[in-house]
Amino acid sequence: MTSKVDSKEVGLVAGLNLFHFFLGTRDLHYGLWQDDLEVCIQNLPEAQKRYSDFLLSHIPAGVKRVLDVGCGAGGVATELLARGYEVEGVSPSPLLSEAAREQAGPAFKIHQGRFEDVSFADDEKFDLVMFSESFQYITLDTVLRDAALRLKPGGYLLICDFFKTNEKGRSVIGGGHPIDKFRAVLQASELEVLEDKDITALTAPNLDIVDQMGRELILPTFKLIGYAFGSNHPWLAKLIRWKYDRKFKKMHRKYLSGERNAQSFARFKVYRLLLLRMPEQ
Ligand SMILES: C[S@@+](CC[C@H](N)C(=O)[O-])C[C@H]1O[C@@H](n2cnc3c(N)ncnc32)[C@H](O)[C@@H]1O
Structure with a gap:
């Protein structure tokens, strides 16, 4: 195994x-x-x-x-x-x-x-x-x-x-x-x-870089993918959102909410x- x-x-x-x-x-x-x-x-x-x-x-x-x-x-x-x-x-x-x-x-x-x-x-x-x-x-x-x-x-x-x-x-x-x-x-x-x-x-400033990457790179990329996928496959997108809603929210809070910073x-x-x-x- x-x-x-x-x-x-x-x-x-x-x-x-x-x-x-x-x-x-x-x-x-x-x-x-x-x-x-x-x-x-x-x-x-x-x-x-x-x-x-x-x-x-x-x-x-x-x-x-x-x-x-x-x-x-x-x-x-x-x-x-x-x-x-x-x-x-x-x-x-x-x-x-x-x-x-x-x-x-x-x-x-x-x-x-x-x-x-x-x-x-x-x-x-x-x-x-x-x-x-x-x-x-x-x-x-x-x-x-x-x-x-x-x-x-x-x-x-x-x-x-x-x-x-x-x-x-x-x-x-x-x-x-x-x-x-x-x-x-x-x-x-x-x-x-x-x-x-x-x-x-x-060392804390490393987290400001992570925060900036989240806000300026990862979040817009996810939004773009979500927008393109949602337009081309609306039902599948709805299903995925419904199934993984809690996971997405958790990931958002953890990585993209702006709380991951130097302070x-x-x-x-x-x-x-x-x-x-x-x-x-
Ligand atoms: C953040 S990285 C640091 C890597 C490297 N020491 C450096 O300074 O660039 C954490 C490292 O700890 C290792 N690691 C995680 N759990 C471990 C364990 N139980 N025993 C030994 N190494 C472990 C990971 O594989 C990884 O190489």
């Missing part, structure tokens, strides 16, 4: 193809919008490069072997390899792994599967385990323990991702572990916090970079 394809994976690959075709970027993370960079889709590749540079600038001296968990299409791994690190990846998505090998080169070793499930030899240890916008996808109760198992004594964990704030109300933007729960799990671990930076203000992101999410360290033993 073939297993079901995860819709999040399909979304990531569709986004990858779209942005690669139009903008030449293969990164699957947010951009870092520093003050001098105008927030517009054309500047997304530069903002994403700044994110990668910012992330990699937090790798401590002496680190050689890196495990890139949730390596996406291999953008960060390629940067790491170019800087002389030995890198292995973890990826549950065969489609993204293929793209990662294409980008990072056939020598890039990928452990295929979810981080929760992949097995490593007991003595396979890394100087640093990295989660670049992949932390939110991995089971919170076990992720720090599993990452620590892959680290040499004194090794590091680098997490760059967003979390849910305690803000009341319903957010149309999904994703992120609850920050309080993460803090509790972190406190219960033996990891020492070396850096803990809030980059919400620099809402900054209210419901907090984007942090954390550098953690295992004790020397």
Whole structure:
């Protein structure tokens, strides 16, 4: 029996193809919008490069072997390899792994599967385990323990991702572990916090781009298709509208209502970079 394809994976690959075709970027993370960079889709590749540079600038001296968990299409791994690190990846998505090998080169070793499930030899240890916008996808109760198992004594964990704030109300933007729960799990671990930076203000503008795409590209395109289809096949269009009315309304609220923007992101999410360290033993 073939297993079901995860819709999040399909979304990531569709986004990858779209942005690669139009903008030449293969990164699957947010951009870092520093003050001098105008927030517009054309500047997304530069903002994403700044994110990668910012992330990699937090790798401590002496680190050689890196495990890139949730390596996406291999953008960060390629940067790491170019800087002389030995890198292995973890990826549950065969489609993204293929793209990662294409980008990072056939020598890039990928452990295929979810981080929760992949097995490593007991003595396979890394100087640093990295989660670049992949932390939110991995089971919170076990992720720090599993990452620590892959680290040499004194090794590091680098997490760059967003979390849910305690803000009341319903957010149309999904994703992120609850920050309080993460803090509790972190406190219960033996990891020492070396850096803990809030980059919400620099990452929130990505949502303004998503909002603009929804309003100026996706909504008019759907309206056009709906208009053409409705004129040519009025009964079928009525039937589809009736059958999928609730789904369409939900999608509209989630993606096209204008609520998916920087302001809402900054209210419901907090984007942090954390550098953690295992004790020397
Ligand atoms: C937003 S992308 C980030 C990709 C890449 N790290 C980057 O910075 O461009 C999220 C990544 O997490 C991966 N992922 C999702 N669930 C995972 C899991 N349980 N274990 C490992 N990786 C996972 C996805 O396949 C994807 O590669």
